[in-house]
Amino acid sequence: QVQLVESGGGLVQAGGSLRLSCVVSGRTFTYYTMGWFRQAPGKEREFVAAITKNGGSTTYADSVMKGRFTISRDNAKNTVYLQINNLKPEDAAVYYCAAVEGTVLYRSSGFYPYWGQGTQVTVSS
Numbered sequence: 531q532v533q534l535v536e537s538g539g540g541l542v543q544a545g546g547s548l549r550l551s552c553v554v555s556g557r558t559f560t561y562y563t564m565g566w567f568r569q570a571p572g573k574e575r576e577f578v579a580a581i582t583k584n585g586g587s588t589t590y591a592d593s594v595m596k597g598r599f600t601i602s603r604d605n606a607k608n609t610v611y612l613q614i615n616n617l618k619p620e621d622a623a624v625y626y627c628a629a630v631e632g633t634v635l636y637r638s639s640g641f642y643p644y645w646g647q648g649t650q651v652t653v654s655s
Contacts, residue, residue: 532556532644534627539649542617546653550612552627552646559608560584561631566601566612567639568623568651575626579612580635589635617653624648 538550554562565580579590579601590596600613610627628642636642 532562532629534629534644534646536625536627536646536649539625539651541652541654544617544619544653544655546617547613547615548617548651550614550625550627550649550651552610552612554608554610554629560605562629562644563632563635564601564603564610565628565630565636565642566599566610566625567628568621568625569648570620570623573623575639577637577639578625580637581610582633582635587635589637591637614651617651619653619655622651622653624650 533555536552560583563582566578567575568578569575577591581588581601581603585603588601598615603610626648627646629644630642
Protein backbone atom coordinates (compact mmCIF):
# COMPACT_ATOMS: atom_id res chain seq x y z
CA GLN A 531 0.00 0.00 0.00
CA VAL A 532 1.31 3.42 -0.91
CA GLN A 533 1.55 5.94 1.91
CA LEU A 534 2.08 9.68 1.53
CA VAL A 535 2.95 11.94 4.45
CA GLU A 536 3.10 15.71 4.06
CA SER A 537 4.90 18.14 6.32
CA GLY A 538 6.19 21.69 6.33
CA GLY A 539 3.00 23.65 6.69
CA GLY A 540 2.51 26.33 9.31
CA LEU A 541 1.74 29.96 9.99
CA VAL A 542 3.64 32.39 7.81
CA GLN A 543 3.41 36.12 7.26
CA ALA A 544 2.36 37.37 3.87
CA GLY A 545 5.44 37.67 1.68
CA GLY A 546 7.17 34.78 3.40
CA SER A 547 8.11 31.37 2.05
CA LEU A 548 7.47 27.74 2.87
CA ARG A 549 8.74 24.44 1.55
CA LEU A 550 6.28 21.59 1.82
CA SER A 551 7.50 18.01 1.73
CA CYS A 552 5.79 14.74 0.97
CA VAL A 553 7.46 11.44 1.71
CA VAL A 554 6.21 8.38 -0.13
CA SER A 555 6.57 4.82 1.12
CA GLY A 556 5.23 1.40 0.32
CA ARG A 557 6.17 1.15 -3.33
CA THR A 558 8.89 2.38 -5.63
CA PHE A 559 8.70 6.15 -5.69
CA THR A 560 9.85 6.38 -9.28
CA TYR A 561 6.70 4.61 -10.49
CA TYR A 562 4.72 7.75 -9.77
CA THR A 563 3.93 11.10 -11.20
CA MET A 564 3.36 13.35 -8.20
CA GLY A 565 0.95 16.21 -7.76
CA TRP A 566 0.18 18.92 -5.25
CA PHE A 567 -3.35 20.15 -4.62
CA ARG A 568 -4.85 22.54 -2.12
CA GLN A 569 -8.23 23.10 -0.55
CA ALA A 570 -9.34 26.24 1.23
CA PRO A 571 -12.37 26.30 3.55
CA GLY A 572 -15.60 26.26 1.58
CA LYS A 573 -13.82 25.73 -1.72
CA GLU A 574 -13.17 22.75 -3.94
CA ARG A 575 -9.81 21.07 -4.03
CA GLU A 576 -7.71 22.66 -6.74
CA PHE A 577 -4.65 21.60 -8.67
CA VAL A 578 -1.37 23.35 -7.92
CA ALA A 579 1.43 21.50 -9.70
CA ALA A 580 2.64 18.11 -10.90
CA ILE A 581 5.96 16.51 -11.77
CA THR A 582 6.82 13.42 -13.78
CA LYS A 583 8.56 10.33 -12.43
CA ASN A 584 12.06 11.45 -13.30
CA GLY A 585 11.42 15.12 -12.61
CA GLY A 586 11.96 16.01 -16.23
CA SER A 587 8.61 17.70 -16.76
CA THR A 588 6.40 19.85 -14.59
CA THR A 589 3.11 21.65 -14.96
CA TYR A 590 1.41 24.31 -12.88
CA ALA A 591 -2.16 25.47 -12.50
CA ASP A 592 -1.44 28.77 -14.21
CA SER A 593 1.32 31.20 -14.93
CA VAL A 594 0.81 33.00 -11.62
CA MET A 595 1.42 29.82 -9.69
CA LYS A 596 4.38 29.00 -11.86
CA GLY A 597 5.96 32.24 -10.79
CA ARG A 598 5.66 31.64 -7.04
CA PHE A 599 5.39 27.85 -6.72
CA THR A 600 8.08 25.34 -7.58
CA ILE A 601 7.56 21.59 -7.55
CA SER A 602 10.58 19.32 -7.35
CA ARG A 603 11.46 15.80 -6.26
CA ASP A 604 14.36 13.88 -4.82
CA ASN A 605 14.00 10.28 -5.90
CA ALA A 606 16.80 9.18 -3.60
CA LYS A 607 14.74 10.44 -0.64
CA ASN A 608 11.31 9.36 -1.95
CA THR A 609 10.23 12.94 -1.46
CA VAL A 610 8.40 15.56 -3.50
CA TYR A 611 8.57 19.22 -2.55
CA LEU A 612 6.52 22.34 -3.11
CA GLN A 613 8.34 25.61 -2.60
CA ILE A 614 6.00 28.55 -2.16
CA ASN A 615 7.42 32.06 -2.27
CA ASN A 616 5.82 35.43 -1.64
CA LEU A 617 2.91 33.81 0.18
CA LYS A 618 -0.41 35.61 -0.05
CA PRO A 619 -3.46 35.30 2.21
CA GLU A 620 -5.30 33.55 -0.63
CA ASP A 621 -2.69 30.76 -0.52
CA ALA A 622 -4.01 29.65 2.88
CA ALA A 623 -5.34 26.11 2.53
CA VAL A 624 -4.68 22.50 3.34
CA TYR A 625 -2.08 21.29 0.87
CA TYR A 626 -2.19 17.67 -0.28
CA CYS A 627 0.26 15.60 -2.23
CA ALA A 628 -1.00 12.85 -4.50
CA ALA A 629 0.48 10.05 -6.58
CA VAL A 630 -0.48 8.32 -9.81
CA GLU A 631 1.41 5.64 -11.71
CA GLY A 632 2.73 6.59 -15.08
CA THR A 633 4.09 9.64 -16.82
CA VAL A 634 1.04 11.77 -17.55
CA LEU A 635 0.90 15.13 -15.79
CA TYR A 636 -2.71 14.93 -14.69
CA ARG A 637 -4.27 18.15 -13.42
CA SER A 638 -7.51 16.63 -12.19
CA SER A 639 -7.69 15.14 -8.72
CA GLY A 640 -9.80 12.26 -9.97
CA PHE A 641 -6.82 10.68 -11.70
CA TYR A 642 -4.80 10.39 -8.50
CA PRO A 643 -5.61 7.29 -6.43
CA TYR A 644 -3.16 7.93 -3.60
CA TRP A 645 -3.30 10.89 -1.23
CA GLY A 646 -1.66 12.18 1.89
CA GLN A 647 -3.49 13.57 4.88
CA GLY A 648 -2.62 17.18 4.10
CA THR A 649 -0.64 19.93 5.77
CA GLN A 650 -2.16 23.26 6.80
CA VAL A 651 -0.75 26.51 5.46
CA THR A 652 -1.94 29.69 7.18
CA VAL A 653 -0.93 33.12 5.96
CA SER A 654 -1.24 36.20 8.13
CA SER A 655 -1.62 39.60 6.50
